[in-house]
Amino acid sequence: MTKKLKKRFVAGATCPECKAFDTIMLYFENNVEKLECVSCGYSEAQTDQKVTEQKRQNESVIGVFKP
Numbered sequence: 001m002t003k004k005l006k007k008r009f010v011a012g013a014t015c016p017e018c019k020a021f022d023t024i025m026l027y028f029e030n031n032v033e034k035l036e037c038v039s040c041g042y043s044e045a046q047t048d049q050k051v052t053e054q055k056r057q058n059e060s061v062i063g064v065f066k067p
Contacts, residue, residue, distance in 0.1 A: 005029060017042035 013024035
């Protein structure tokens with residue numbers, strides 16, 4: 001039995017590839033955030049490095065614990 005992915009559209013988003021408006025959907029697969037354009041098929045996965053950089057830019061952190 002496969003688990004159904006919960007996908008949602010991002011309102012007002014523009015595809016970086018085909019520049020289509022309101023065609024980007026966002027979903028999680030194996031705990032990785034992914035986006036996909038339903039118009040041209042462009043897809044992108046957010047790596048752990050991108051997530052860490054975005055979350056930690058404006059924080060004063062002594063250390064980050066990764067178990």
